[in-house]
Amino acid sequence: MRDTRVDTERTPVRAAARFVARHPRSVGSAVVLDVAVLWVGYQTVLMAAGIAVVAGASWRLLDRPTFDRFAGRLLRAWWRRWWSYRRQWLRIMTACNLTTIDHKGNTLTPRVTWVKSTFAWDTVTVRMAKGQEPEDFEKVINRLANSFKTRAANVRQLKPGKVALDFQRREPFDDMFVPLPPLAESVEAVNLRRLVIGRDEYGRDFTVDLLGRDLHILLGGATGAGKGSFMWALLRALAPLIRDGLVRLWVIDPKGGMEFGIGEEMFHEFAESDKAGQKLIRKYTSVLDARKLELGRQGVRTFTPSLETPLELLICDELAAMTAYADKAIRAPFELDLSKALTQYRAVGGRTVGASQEPTKDVIPMRGLFPTKIALRLDSASYVDMCLGEGMRDMGAFADKIPEYLAGVAYVKKDGRREPLRVRAAYTTDDDITELVRFCTDRGATVTPIRREADDEHVGQTEEDIYSTDFEKLEVDDETDEVDETDYYEGDEDEEIA
Numbered sequence: 048m049r050d051t052r053v054d055t056e057r058t059p060v061r062a063a064a065r066f067v068a069r070h071p072r073s074v075g076s077a078v079v080l081d082v083a084v085l086w087v088g089y090q091t092v093l094m095a096a097g098i099a100v101v102a103g104a105s106w107r108l109l110d111r112p113t114f115d116r117f118a119g120r121l122l123r124a125w126w127r128r129w130w131s132y133r134r135q136w137l138r139i140m141t142a143c144n145l146t147t148i149d150h151k152g153n154t155l156t157p158r159v160t161w162v163k164s165t166f167a168w169d170t171v172t173v174r175m176a177k178g179q180e181p182e183d184f185e186k187v188i189n190r191l192a193n194s195f196k197t198r199a200a201n202v203r204q205l206k207p208g209k210v211a212l213d214f215q216r217r218e219p220f221d222d223m224f225v226p227l228p229p230l231a232e233s234v235e236a237v238n239l240r241r242l243v244i245g246r247d248e249y250g251r252d253f254t255v256d257l258l259g260r261d262l263h264i265l266l267g268g269a270t271g272a273g274k275g276s277f278m279w280a281l282l283r284a285l286a287p288l289i290r291d292g293l294v295r296l297w298v299i300d301p302k303g304g305m306e307f308g309i310g311e312e313m314f315h316e317f318a319e320s321d322k323a324g325q326k327l328i329r330k331y332t333s334v335l336d337a338r339k340l341e342l343g344r345q346g347v348r349t350f351t352p353s354l355e356t357p358l359e360l361l362i363c364d365e366l367a368a369m370t371a372y373a374d375k376a377i378r379a380p381f382e383l384d385l386s387k388a389l390t391q392y393r394a395v396g397g398r399t400v401g402a403s404q405e406p407t408k409d410v411i412p413m414r415g416l417f418p419t420k421i422a423l424r425l426d427s428a429s430y431v432d433m434c435l436g437e438g439m440r441d442m443g444a445f446a447d448k449i450p451e452y453l454a455g456v457a458y459v460k461k462d463g464r465r466e467p468l469r470v471r472a473a474y475t476t477d478d479d480i481t482e483l484v485r486f487c488t489d490r491g492a493t494v495t496p497i498r499r500e501a502d503d504e505h506v507g508q509t510e511e512d513i514y515s516t517d518f519e520k521l522e523v524d525d526e527t528d529e530v531d532e533t534d535y536y537e538g539d540e541d542e543e544i545a
């Protein structure tokens with residue numbers, strides 16, 4: 048049986064030309080090295096190589112994530128391409144029945160064209176042999192994973208004739224304990240630009256920047272994936288500011304308060320039904336509209352949380368219950384208000400965290416407005432790009448491959464960063480939540496249970512009224528309401544401080 052990847056009538060020159068064409072970088076590096084040896088002598092080249100190795104090793108030791116981002120993954124991809132994949136390729140392809148025979152009886156073998164490597168996963172791009180289809184690889188995917196000694200593997204068709212094989216080499220969170228950071232005692236100990244809520248795959252703190260990059264956060268995850276752990280870890284990181292009235296929580300838990308009912312006392316507003324949630328967000332937007340007008344009048348352009356203008360954090364646990372499954376009369380105004388919350392309150396301290404089991408466009412039409420997206424374990428591969436953005440799964444965000452036992456593990460995509468990052472949130476138990484609530488309310492409860500109020504401004508309205516919500520008019524209305532709103536909130540804060 049002959050290997051026909053190279054022509055039967057190959058000459059050394061043709062073989063060499065083909066090799067150069069197929070491996071331009073490796074051949075280029077070898078040529079540069081040879082020229083350098085001839086030019087400056089091998090001692091100098093050896094010394095330069097030694098310095099480069101020591102510098103690289105020190106960089107890796109001091110800051111592994113940046114080393115990995117800029118150099119490590121290239122070196123690893125190059126090494127793994129040669130050592131792990133190409134070296135044993137023919138043997139494993141043959142053993143897994145992934146070769147075909149052409150009309151002349153020649154054996155055709157799939158060919159590795161590219162290898163990409165992240166901290167935990169390798170992606171091997173393969174040109175299939177004639178007569179193959181992606182299903183041929185799918186059928187033997189576990190055999191491939193075992194042959195290459197990887198934990199898991201996965202096949203994707205990239206385009207006709209090409210597939211990507213993803214191999215998971217390691218699972219950093221198997222051995223990494225993610226501790227719950229201790230409660231900060233004072234406001235001064237909290238940095239809103241670095242709220243620690245977990246660890247990343249390198250063992251670094253995973254932080255959220257509520258003043259800059261992470262204005263609004265969308266969490267996508269199947270049931271039990273651990274969405275709650277991200278939200279509670281964030282609240283825990285904000286604890287002293289919540290206690291002192293510098294952060295106010297507006298929480299919508301439309302599934303009857305299953306997730307957040309336990310923390311009701313520490314919330315400024317709490318809604319545990321879709322109807323109450325819609326009222327809550329309406330109130331939220333009117334408060335921030337009023338603030339926008341007021342700060343605009345004063346010419347204030349940079350937001351600093353204060354007792355007069357606290358950071359207003361809106362949390363919605365199951366967005367789908369508000370945007371997809373609620374009555375149209377609730378859904379339509381909620382979507383308008385949520386879109387407004389995501390686009391208009393950056394400079395006046397409005398922040399939003401939303402969670403959903405189905406991060407599809409139908410369910411969350413405004414998902415593109417969340418600058419930070421976190422994909423926990425998802426039910427389907429197609430949800431990954433829907434949650435994190437186009438092409439993120441190809442870049443290594445295999446959220447659909449996160450095993451159930453790794454609750455709280457997720458891929459994060461932040462605006463301005465190309466690659467997804469794998470992280471795990473610290474887990475907040477019910478006892479930790481009780482401690483948190485006690486801590487945040489020891490100077491007086493902050494909750495104003497909106498759901499118990501009977502002032503539903505939509506009661507008696509027709510669907511048409513609600514659809515014709517006019518934001519310009521709303522702003523005028525807000526101006527009229529402004530004094531009431533401000534009085535109402537300042538009163539609340541004063542009580543808390545006293």
Ligand SMILES: Nc1ncnc2c1ncn2[C@@H]1O[C@H](COP(=O)(O)OP(=O)(O)OP(=O)(O)O)[C@@H](O)[C@H]1O
Nearest residue numbers: 268269270271272273274275276454455472473474
């Ligand atoms: N960060 C974490 N670390 C370890 N275990 C976790 C973590 N987060 C969640 N878990 C485990 O997973 C379980 C489910 O978590 P959680 O209720 O937060 O999921 P969820 O995504 O909010 O689910 P649902 O959508 O059904 O509310 C928890 O009871 C806990 O045992």
